[in-house]
Amino acid sequence: xxxxxxxxxxxxxxxxxxxxxxxxxxxxxxxxxxxxxxxxxxxxxxxxxxxxxxxxxxxxxxxxxxxxxxxxxxxxxxxxxxxxxxxxxxxxxxxxxxxxxxxxxxxxxxxxxxxxxxxxxxxxxxxxxxxxxxxxxxxxxxxxxxxxxxxxxxxxxxxxxxxxxxxxxxxxxxxxxxxxxxxxxxxxxxxxxxxxxxxxxxxxxxxxxxxxxxxxxxx
Amino acid sequence: xxxxxxxxxxxxxxxxxxxxxxxxxxxxxxxxxxxxxxxxxxxxxxxxxxxxxxxxxxxxxxxxxxxxxxxxxxxxxxxxxxxxxxxxxxxxxxxxxxxxxxxxxxxxxxxxxxxxxxxxxxxxxxxxxxxxxxxxxxxxxxxxxxxxxxxxxxxxxxxxxxxxxxxxxxxxxxxxxxxxxxxxxxxxxxx
Numbered sequence: 001x002x003x004x005x006x007x008x009x010x011x012x013x014x015x016x017x018x019x020x021x022x023x024x025x026x027x028x029x030x031x032x033x034x035x036x037x038x039x040x041x042x043x044x045x046x047x048x049x050x051x052x053x054x055x056x057x058x059x060x061x062x063x064x065x066x067x068x069x070x071x072x073x074x075x076x077x078x079x080x081x082x083x084x085x086x087x088x089x090x091x092x093x094x095x096x097x098x099x100x101x102x103x104x105x106x107x108x109x110x111x112x113x114x115x116x117x118x119x120x121x122x123x124x125x126x127x128x129x130x131x132x133x134x135x136x137x138x139x140x141x142x143x144x145x146x147x148x149x150x151x152x153x154x155x156x157x158x159x160x161x162x163x164x165x166x167x168x169x170x171x172x173x174x175x176x177x178x179x180x181x182x183x184x185x186x187x188x189x190x191x192x193x194x195x196x197x198x199x200x201x202x203x204x205x206x207x208x209x210x211x212x213x214x215x216x217x218x219x
Numbered sequence: 220x221x222x223x224x225x226x227x228x229x230x231x232x233x234x235x236x237x238x239x240x241x242x243x244x245x246x247x248x249x250x251x252x253x254x255x256x257x258x259x260x261x262x263x264x265x266x267x268x269x270x271x272x273x274x275x276x277x278x279x280x281x282x283x284x285x286x287x288x289x290x291x292x293x294x295x296x297x298x299x300x301x302x303x304x305x306x307x308x309x310x311x312x313x314x315x316x317x318x319x320x321x322x323x324x325x326x327x328x329x330x331x332x333x334x335x336x337x338x339x340x341x342x343x344x345x346x347x348x349x350x351x352x353x354x355x356x357x358x359x360x361x362x363x364x365x366x367x368x369x370x371x372x373x374x375x376x377x378x379x380x381x382x383x384x385x386x387x388x389x390x391x392x393x394x395x396x397x398x399x400x401x402x403x404x405x406x407x408x409x410x
Contacts, residue, residue, distance in 0.1 A: 046224075050232045057236025065244065065275035072278045094335035100282045101331050103383055104341045105323040130321055130385060134286040140277045142265045145286035147386055149320070185267075192283055196321060196385070198346040200339075 066139040073099055074112065074138040074190060083114040086122075086193070086215045088207065103194070107206050111191040111215035115184060118217050119160035122191055126153040127209040130196040135159065137186040144182050159184050159191070191215060240275070248294075249273030255401040257301075258293040258382065262389055265289070290319075290385035296329070296377070298404040304380065306334075306372030308409035310360040312380070314402030315353075320386035321345045326360055326370045329377035336371040342381075343368060356402060362410065380404070 066072070076099060081087045089098040089108045102108060113120045124133055126148060133155055134145040148155060157180035160168075165183055193213055197206050250270045253260040264273040265287040277284055285292045297303050304310055306328075316322055325342035328334055333341045343358060348368050351357055359365045362374040372378055382401065 046228055050228050050235070053229065053232030054235035054239070057233045058239045059236075061237055061240040062243070062271050062275045065240070066278040069275075069278035071281050073281045073283045076281045092333060094333045094341075097332075100280050101327075101381070103323055103381075104325060104333060105344045132286075132289045132385075134283070134289055136283055139274070140283065141267060141269060141274065142284055142286045143267050145265075145288040147289060149386065190283065194289070196344075198344065200347075 066141075072138075073136070073140050074188070077110055077112055077190065081110070081112060083112050083188075084120065084215060084217045086111040086191075086213055088210060091203070106194045106196055107203065107210055108195075109193040109210055109213060111193075113159060113184075113189055113191060113215065114217075115159070115161050115164065115187050119158050119164050120191070120215055120217055122155070122157050122159060122213075122215045124148075124155040124193050124213040125209065127195040127206050128202055129198050129206070131155070131210075132194050133157070134192045134194070135182065135184065136190040136192065137184070138188040138190070139186070140190075141185075143185055146180075156180065157182055161187065243272055244276045244279045247272055248276050255293070256299050257295040257297050257404045258401045259295070260291055260293040262287055262291060265291075285383060287389065290383050291387055291389055293382040293384075293401060295380045295382070295404055298406050300406070302406060304360070304378035304404070305406070305409065306360070306375035306378045307362055309365070309407040310372075310378075310404060311407055312358040312360070312402045312404050313355060314400070315355050316345075316402065317384060317387060317400075319345075319384040322385065322387075323381075323383045324348075324356075324358060324370075325381045325383075326372060327379045327381065328373075328375045329379055331379060334371065334373040334375060336373060338371065340371060342370065358402075359407075374410075 069075075080089075080098065086109050089102075089110060090096070091107070092098070092102045092104050098108075111120075111122070122133065124131060130147065130149075132145060132147040134142060136142050146155065146157075159182050162183055165181060168181070193210065195206050195210050197203050249261040249264045249272050251261060251263045253262060261273060261284075263269055264277070265284040269284070273284070295304065298310060312324070322345045323342055326334060348356055348358065356368070358368040358370060360370050360372050360378065360380070362372050364371075
């Protein structure tokens with residue numbers, strides 16, 4: 001018991017000394033008073049805060065735009081056509097264009113693809129002049145293009161996702177040599193076929209030739 | 220008491236941020252601009268390396284950008300002196316074109332719409348235009364019929380001209396300006 005009492009007394013003494021020491025330590029002076037509106041700092045701080053927030057809002061909205069835009073090319077085209085069918089677009093006129101900024105010297109066809117049920121086969125026969133096939137994701141990102149010069153007279157290719165490509169049988173050398181396989185980064189997207197019309201009198205001819213182009217899923 | 224200024228700050232910040240976004244998607248086609256005289260091109264816009272501003276602008280407008288492997292688009296809204304292209308004036312586009320399999324030149328109003336005219340002529344292609352003896356093009360944009368390569372402007376106060384080079388070799392390191400340059404745009408006379 002006495003030992004405990006002694007310890008208690010000692011602790012009490014230590015406590016008193018500690019408190020005295022603590023008083024000697026200077027306390028930091030914190031001014032929590034708000035800077036007044038009108039003082040330079042009072043305006044600068046909210047302004048900087050607003051700018052940082054505005055920058056964040058700007059960056060977020062720019063990055064979100066492709067996913068959120070309701071009238072992007074895919075949405076505009078899906079009003080005209082179903083998935084996995086190639087349709088010819090009307091020639092752009094001053095009153096109406098299927099998509100903005102189309103080259104009036106070309107005849108265009110589009111195929112909205114959906115690879116969820118299998119790879120897409122695209123076949124574009126030779127037309128009278130320059131013909132190209134371009135691939136876009138549904139968000140409008142251009143990921144591949146080739147022209148008739150690169151592909152030979154008839155453009156034939158298979159569009160598939162990475163997993164569908166991985167599932168392709170490897171021993172079919174003939175298939176690999178004959179057909180061009182293109183990997184799509186997205187399940188849905190747009191194939192755009194454009195054929196050049198050298199002179200205006202040839203429009204009907206090129207349009208007829210392009211009608212033979214096709215895209216289809218399955219097989 | 221402090222909630223109201225905070226809400227106000229948030230509102231102002233959001234409006235400001237979205238306003239800048241709106242301005243950039245309506246006025247720009249991406250950050251990687253290549254310039255040659257009055258012409259502006261965005262080679263990366265048609266590749267998987269398209270920057271966020273290009274992606275946002277195309278998502279809003281609904282345009283499918285020309286793929287770089289297919290071709291390259293240049294736009295001009297001013298002449299070489301920096302004055303806006305005025306459809307009430309006569310404008311000449313003269314010069315050699317870089318190497319390409321073919322090219323097209325299209326006249327539009329400032330919104331990118333084709334301009335209605337009796338001839339149904341919206342532009343020239345490399346096959347249609349009459350070249351000068353030295354191989355240069357000489358195209359006249361005018362509200363009234365002109366001899367030679369004439370494109371009607373419909374007397375629109377502002378014009379936009381698109382030059383598309385198809386199957387053209389392009390290197391990012393040299394840029395289009397080194398590829399022989401693009402035709403010069405000059406204003407002749409105004410009505």
